[in-house]
Amino acid sequence: MASAMWLPDSETKFMSQPIGPDTIVRDAGPADAAAVAEIGKVAVPETYADIITDASVMKAIVDQSYALDALRDCIVRCARNDDAHFLVAERSGRIVGFLHYDCEGPQPELHRIYLDPQQKRQGIGSALLKELHHRLPPGSSYILMVVAANQPAVSFYEHHGFVEAARVDGVTYIHENMGVGFPPGMPEVLALILHFTRKESR
Numbered sequence: 001m002a003s004a005m006w007l008p009d010s011e012t013k014f015m016s017q018p019i020g021p022d023t024i025v026r027d028a029g030p031a032d033a034a035a036v037a038e039i040g041k042v043a044v045p046e047t048y049a050d051i052i053t054d055a056s057v058m059k060a061i062v063d064q065s066y067a068l069d070a071l072r073d074c075i076v077r078c079a080r081n082d083d084a085h086f087l088v089a090e091r092s093g094r095i096v097g098f099l100h101y102d103c104e105g106p107q108p109e110l111h112r113i114y115l116d117p118q119q120k121r122q123g124i125g126s127a128l129l130k131e132l133h134h135r136l137p138p139g140s141s142y143i144l145m146v147v148a149a150n151q152p153a154v155s156f157y158e159h160h161g162f163v164e165a166a167r168v169d170g171v172t173y174i175h176e177n178m179g180v181g182f183p184p185g186m187p188e189v190l191a192l193i194l195h196f197t198r199k200e201s202r
């Protein structure tokens with residue numbers, strides 16, 4: 001079984017239970033940064049293909065969000081903090097998805113959850129999210145931002161019990177919260193702030 005062959009490195013907090021015969025969710029380590037970046041470079045343009053049509057803007061977003069050094073630093077920071085989680089889903093020894101959550105901003109936030117597009121709708125996103133929720137203290141809550149037109153993701157979050165808390169301009173939000181720079185005159189993109197509260201009992 002893949003999980004039995006995997007050994008945690010020194011930066012890894014712990015390994016979670018396997019979610020299927022060939023799939024596990026575990027903490028990311030710095031050596032996973034390249035595989036995570038590869039997924040981000042494919043999944044982000046695919047997700048927003050109909051929403052962000054300017055190729056240079058898309059490239060700028062991906063380049064800034066998935067630069068290897070920044071990604072490695074982010075993974076290491078999450079590994080060192082009890083209230084941050086950078087998780088990867090690994091299928092047959094290959095990384096097929098990831099999730100990044102931390103408490104560095106004004107509110108705890110799920111910043112990204114992306115799968116290899118070939119692996120969608122097989123329960124892997126749910127497995128990543130469930131592992132995060134398993135780790136959060138009962139009663140804790142967090143937010144995330146989702147582009148309103150990203151209907152599959154909105155449905156996914158509704159399925160998991162998220163509720164709408166606010167509507168914002170996604171471009172301003174990403175600029176202010178993630179430091180991504182956009183060219184002047186970028187049109188607004190309607191986005192939803194969704195809220196999740198973990199039940200009191202485990």
Ligand SMILES: CC(C)(COP(=O)(O)OP(=O)(O)OC[C@H]1O[C@@H](n2cnc3c(N)ncnc32)[C@H](O)[C@@H]1OP(=O)(O)O)[C@@H](O)C(=O)NCCC(=O)NCCS
Nearest residue numbers: 113114115120121122123124125126146152153155156159
């Ligand atoms: C969103 C994402 C993480 C969901 O992960 P996933 O593994 O594909 O989703 P799951 O198989 O766990 O789906 C669980 C439930 O969510 C809902 N759901 C998931 N994808 C859906 C879709 N395309 N359309 C409608 N509902 C969907 C369904 O209720 C589904 O249950 P069901 O399959 O029994 O009907 C994944 O599809 C993805 O990476 N999408 C592109 C990136 C993205 O949009 N990320 C979020 C940015 S905010």
